Amino acid sequence: MANRNPRSFRTWVLRLTMAAAILCSAGFGYGRYRVYLMNQDVLPEFVEPKTGPRTAVTNFLGVEIGHTSLENLQSDVLVPGGWDCSDRSARAMLQEARRNKQAEIERVKAAGGDVDTVSGASLANRRSPRERNPQVRMSCENTNAQSLPGSGRVESVGRLLYVFDSPNHPVRHASFERVHSEKTTALADFRATIDAVTATYGPPIATTAPVPKDPDALPWLEPLRVSWRWSDLEVSVTLLNFGGPRGIRVGEVAEVPWPVRANAPREADG
């Protein structure tokens, strides 16, 4: 049997211990780094507006696109409007889902149950990469068209939406979308909305097809779109006839074109 050199043996043990310690530290550090990364906001790379005319008007659905802050939206528009609005961004939804799941687990634990019986329990402790986007989507479902600012709209109920790139960015997008079951009402709403936007922004610059006079002439599954466009703002009124029970969707949108920086209209005003 070979003689073992005690000094050499100790050296190897020391080396192995050090290697293990380094590996453990690296693993721990990497884990912490990943957690750190997952908690960092990731904003898209915004760009300057293309050359071309800038908008002089930014008013739409009670806000100034590119100007109004999230705070001002809430205090000056949503609260006075009395609408039922909430942040429906991916981040807000996932955080809510996580809170709900954690609460469910706590309830099961409190009742002496087995946590393994909670379906999707992993959601409670897992952050999704989607949450790195700090976007805020103030969504007001079931909003009555008659209650909207500057409304002369045909009666309908729809979704009012305001989008911010983050709580610190001005509003990028405002829209109101509704679904009609009758062609006549949908066409009347479409026409009235075009007239309302024209009154604010002037004549449209593009239409995908002539707006029919006869509701029965509304094309099936062919989007109708009337547009106003500047390098820092796009406004459109759309109609899409899905046919049958799916109804006819009418929408009005004003937004800073993606991915132009959201404050471009404000900068244009000087």
Add this chain to the structure above:
Amino acid sequence: MKTMTRTLCLVALISAAACSEDKDGTPAGMDSGVTAGGASGSTNTAPNLYQRLGHEAGIGTVMDDFIGRVLADSKINGYFLNSNVDGGRLKNCLVLQVGNLTGGPQIYPSAGCRDMKTSHAGMRISRRDFDDLAGHLVMALQKAGVAATDVNAIVAAVTPMASDIVEDTANNATVYQRVGRKPAIATVVTDFIGRVVKDTRINGFFTMAKADRLHTCLVRQVCGIDGPCKYGMEVDAAEPGVSRAKPCVDMKSSHAGLTNTQGMGISMADFGALVEDLVAALDAAGVTAADKNALLGVLGSLCPDIVSTPEKCGK
């Protein structure tokens, strides 16, 4: 243009071969006396077609190249890039079949390989799918240095199989075929993703999505509506972002956390925005209203797995 040229060349090749049969019905170039079934009654000492191809090993080499070409051709690879397709068995069957056709000792069907009609039943294979496949066979044979007369002979032997394989002679029996198969679907999906990314109403849900995986899965989902792709049965090293271990997942899983039951998840308006973008992409691709409707019908069936108010889907 390239595809059309290739198809025309193939058709010309097939026509030339098919029209120049010997009096006994044997295609020109194929040794007289060599018939399907492999039995050779010839007393010629000259090597027959099977021997000229290099016996089973030579045919195997050609089939490897042929299969590689087919798998790389997005026009037809949807039939093969599914995890339920056994590539090894496919090659064995092809070798047996070509051996059998060219005068080799192989028996076909045998060894678990089924006859053409049975094995292709219900796959809704179109005439152009068949032509594209045959075109790859021609190219694989040519690359292997097979003489033109022998290539023609093989093509002439393969061409009659079309009646057992092709179910869609007019290339229009399915939405998949009418839209333009996987390449056209990929174009629509690229346009669709581009619209979604710019659509501020919903683009926040797609932040951090792996673009290549999203594209592949959407293509496979549309391709699988009535085409050959099997969603969720992806294979390794074939399409970007997916593998057998990381297949495309169902809508419920991919929207986990966004469809909670408190009514706080993805709304019908969000789903409608997505559908609008899809319709716009289909419209730009010139897809007919009827086909758009068929595609939306399938998308609509996924609605309950995506939105927080599934009871409102379809209303």
